[in-house]
Amino acid sequence: MKAYVFPGQGSQYPEMGKNLYENYTEAKKLFDEADSILGFNITEIMFNGTPEDLKETRVTQPAIFLHSVIMAKVLGNKFVPKMVAGHSLGEFSALVATGAISFEEGLRLVSKRANAMQNACEITEGTMAAILGLDDEIVEKICMELDGIVVPANYNCPGQLVISGELKAVEKACEKLTEAGARRAMILPVGGAFHSPLMEPARADLAKAIENTMITVPVCPIYQNVTARAVTDPEEIKRNLVAQLTSPVKWTQTMQAMIADGATEVIEVGPGKVLQGLFKKVDRSFETASAEV
Structure with a gap:
């Protein structure tokens, strides 16, 4: 059973999507449409920008979304998912790729989300840190104390958990977690404390935008970050998208659930191979691949 997964922030790279734009009429049409919808030339930044240009949240999120969704659309009849999931931002890509949200509304939502998160980052200084080599329960306990x-913000795979919050609290947590035996506890080069209570200021704006978005039943179940289980009900999808902003990404649990529910192969749609690597950490024998047109 094929599962398709969609990456989140951090998978961007210069010239992403350029090959699709130059070789597929449908891709060119959608990229040009995206420039119009967003009100700025995102294709210019994606195809010719520097790594620094692509790091800005208002650019990164729609850029990864566009690469992923347009890749899925160019795949056409080769894109036949039995289940899908997306890591954080990737959840929006998955919903558009499976027909639950239109391309235009999905892009507007992602842009709204990116700007709301950027604004929330500017209210309180926050950061994130990757903790490697500790059981999740130990990380959770130390954070609570x-x-x-x-x-905890991203349960990426067994032995890899990302924490998020106020700068000083995250720095202190890194000290304590290192003392507790973490192999590494490193602050990440991110713009703020994503998937933490510090994103609460972004919640109201995003909730209103999601509520006003037409969401229909996707062509297959989506395993959402907040619940790590299969969902098809549009109202539940909406609630989970809002909750995702301030809740942890349960990616470890999502991978385990997809495998338990019959996934035999995972195909990553979009930039990079991060999610394939995480599946291999759960089961080294699991079959993974990048989507190819």
């Missing part, structure tokens, strides 16, 4: 806001 500390003063300030610091919480």
Whole structure:
């Protein structure tokens, strides 16, 4: 059973999507449409920008979304998912690729989300850190014991958990987690404390935008970050998209659930191979591939 997964922030790279634009009429049409919808020339940044240009949240999120969704559309009849999931931002790509949200509304939502998150980052100084080589329960316990806001944010795979919160609280957590035996505890080069209570200021704007978006039943179940289980009900999908902003990404649990539910192969649609690597950490024998047109 084929599962398709869609990457999140961090998978971007210069010239992403350029090959699709130059070789597929449908891709060119959608990229040109995206420039019009967003009100700025995102294709110019994607195809000719520097790594620094692509790091800005308002650019990164729609750029990865566009690469992923347009790749899925160019695949055409070769894109036949039995189940899908997306890591954080990738959840929006998965929903558009499976027909639950239109391309235009999906892009508008992602842009709204990116700007709301960027604004929330500017209110309180926050950051994220990757913790390697500790059981999730130990990381959770130490975060709970500390003063300030610091919480688990991304359960990426067994032994790899990203924490998020106020700068000083995250720094203190890194000290304590290193003392507890973490192989590494490193601050990440991100713009803020994503998937933590510090994203609460972005929630109201995003909730309103999601509520006003037409979401229909996808062509196959989507395993959402908040629940790590298969969902098809549009109202539940909406609730989970809003909750995702301030809740952890349960990617470890999502991978385990997809495999338990019969996934035999995972295909990553979009830039990079991060998610394939995470599946291999769960089961080295699991078959993975990048989508190819």
